[in-house]
Amino acid sequence: MLSSVTLSHLPPYHSVPRTTTSENLRTFNSPFELKQVHAQLIKTGTPLSTLPLTRVGFVCALNSSFSYAQRIFECVEKPEIVVWNSCLRIFAESDSPTDAISFFYRLRQFAVLPDHFTCSFVLKACARSLDMYSGIVVHVYIEKLGFQSNVILQNMIVNLYAVCGAMGDARLLFEKMSQRDVVTWNIMITQMIKRKDIDGAYDLFSRMPERSIRSWTLMIAGYVQCGKPKEAISLFLEMEKAGQKANEVTVVAVLTACADLCALDLGRRVHEYSNQSGFQRNNRISNTLIDMYVKCGCLEDASRVFDETQERTIVSWSAMIAGFAMHGQGGEALKLYGEMIQTGMKPNDVTFVGLLHACSHMGLVEKGREFFSCMTRVYNIQPKIEHYGCMVDLFSRAGLLQEAHEFITNMPIKPNGVIWGAVLGGCRVHKNIKLAEEAIKHISELDPLNDGYYVVLSNVYAEAGRWEEVAKIRKLMKDQGVKKSPGWSSITVDGVVHEFVAGDQTHPQAEEIFKVWEKLLVKMKLKGYVPNTSVILLDVEEKEKEKFLYRHSEKLALVFGLMNTRPGIPIRIMKNLRVCEDCHATLKLLSAIENREIIVRDRNRFHCFKDGVCNCRDYW
Incomplete structure (x- = not known):
């Protein structure tokens, strides 16, 4: 039977004139109620075509009244597959897309011949529910019914195979397609980027006979996600030369690349373009601008964007708090946090990372303890590894190395290399060789190929004049294949x-x-x-x-x-x-x-x- 949630996708029934049915039968949510309305229509001589046929099909779709709905459809001129397709579309777009797949099998059971719309709705449901088997069944029907020249259906099949993890099958179908449009290429590029195959994605991109703004944006954002901001910016400049205008998604991707590279001039230019294009109300762009200006060292510009943001989200507040912390303005970070709380905005885990960083960079040990306690006690936010790392860094910078060590020992989650690295950094500043040696033992297991930690320990020994140990560390790095990254x-x-x-x-x-x-x-x-x-x-x-x-x-x-x-x-x-x-x-x-x-x-x-x-x- 259909759920009430599913029925809510349909508008209430108001099509039957009041003169033909009583007030309580103006809507029907079950086959029984439908039969009452049907009987009243027959008595009053009202044509069945006045019934909302999609609702008829909908209430009969997944139960024993399927054939009853078919008999009603035989009495109207509208082809029954049109009605069933309307039901399929609603199922496919609902919170339970598997209903569309079940309904498709019911259609075949009653010998209803699908058309290309039927196939498209079911393929959409298969992709949403990751049901590759049913997708293959639909693919077979498409071949049998001669719909293989329909590029929209072919695109949906390629997408289905890709999202279900069968990239080989998706690529094979892609290469065999006699006709492709820009959507076909974009589907493949999207899925390759999701699988971190950025070189393969660019190979397809370079072969595209025609590129949409989505094509360019996919590649630019893909490069950013894969840690290649230089390539992202280079492609954006190429896009501009090609005469393509950036949309809001493109702007976010390029600004993120500018933040990673500290490319302030381009960031400012994109900001100006965004304003001219009317994107000021886009919160995601505003938040990315704040982050870009912060990472480019322009705290005043970041503050200006923050002040001009009309609808600040927790992301906006957290980005600005983190910005003040990164720039050594911990007092401003704490002040902004106070303003945020006064507005009624509740902090999240990212907010507290920024606050703890601010305390660490200012040496505010007691304030850091207070915030760490406040997370769970007041806001019921469970600390993550980043919060524990901030606390260890706070203690280590302040010279409270024994407290940092005890804090790690009592952590409810396993410490990672970053946490022990924070201790190691504190040991270098405060010249604690014994604890540094313990830290490097843990690091060598947790993050054995990170050269930075070995270099820090080597520096601890060198500052103490223990050159033999320095030589041993260098030999250890060589034996383990760890190379020192050049500054x-x-x-x-x-x-x-x-x-x-x-x-x-x-x-x-x-x-x-x-x-x-x-x-x-x-x-x-x-x-x-x-x-x-x-x-x-x-x-x-x-x-x-x-x-x-x-x-x-x-x-x-x-x-x-x-x-x-x-x-x-x-x-x-x-x-x-x-x-x-x-x-x-x-x-x-x-x-x-x-x-x-x-x-x-x-x-x-x-x-x-x-x-x-x-x-x-x-x-x-």
């Missing part, structure tokens, strides 16, 4: 990304960069700069250490930025590792000497250097 920094000038590694001499302006650095070094030393060679953890002469120190990638990127941007323009640098103490001191000093704002996004946070001061307050 790099990038800077974007006039839309072109320039990357530097430590000691880089490959850049076309390398020689000039070194000359300018020497001049800046003279100015710095006059201001009291003394190179901090303790950060060069190599057993070499002091002069050699200074040489390594002066060639750190962020220094090279900064000099390049000073050479190639107008005075007064902020310099924005991305770095894949933590900023070392000497580079931090250098950037503070040069921000005052050159009267420049310097924003560096390192692995953990943003450092904003201005007038000789960093927003991290030297706590990072």
